Amino acid sequence: MSKTIKEVFQEYACFGRPGKTSDITSKNFAKMIKEKGLMDKKLNSTEIDMIFTKAKAGPGNKVLTFAQFENALSMVAKSKYGNEAEVEKVKSKILEGSGPSTAGTTGVSKTGGVTKLTDSSHYTGSHKERFGKDGKGKGIEGRKDVHADDGYVQGFKK
Known part of the structure; x- marks a missing residue:
């Protein structure tokens, strides 16, 4: 069974717009061409x-x-062949x-690489220092070197 021009028009008209088969957008028109x-x-x-x-009213x-x-x-x-006929x-x-x-669109990742990005046990370097062994963030202690001013200098008074 061969398709008609109207059926092809409707296929491209509803691509990305479910249920909208009576008109075609510029994006879908260009995609079809x-x-x-x-x-x-x-x-x-x-x-x-x-x-x-030019064609839209x-x-x-x-x-x-x-x-x-x-x-x-x-x-x-007319543009392609020089004649509207x-x-x-x-x-x-x-x-x-x-x-x-x-074709050419991004599909769903099947590699499971996302878990490596979100699992803090895989972190290294300074990023590793921001999380405890249980995977919870340390807060400000993990981001900054906080010094306890508790008398390490002679003559310190609280």
Whole structure:
């Protein structure tokens, strides 16, 4: 079963915005153009932002409806191929491949390295001096050299 342009639009529209399938943001529009392999020297990220701005109806709008999205695809075709009639090439590129990907994002750490950062028994040097053997902080005593002025100098009086 092949997807329609509207289905691809809805996939990218709701990416990072669950339930919002009627309009697409600038970030998701640029993500789609990039992931579908349409970017090149002529059609760079600045050009994509300009196309998005021209396609949305007025400065108050921050998203594209599907009708505005189709108009933006015509502008993408004109920018990439020099002719708005090449919009079918753009649409066929968009229909290729899968939906939005999460490649290059940070995943959950599986190494358990966080415990080494929070376990005071692994600390060394001056950081080790700030904690007792039970792992509790020593407070000001652990941060500063506190001298007890209790008579180590001859003639000291309290």
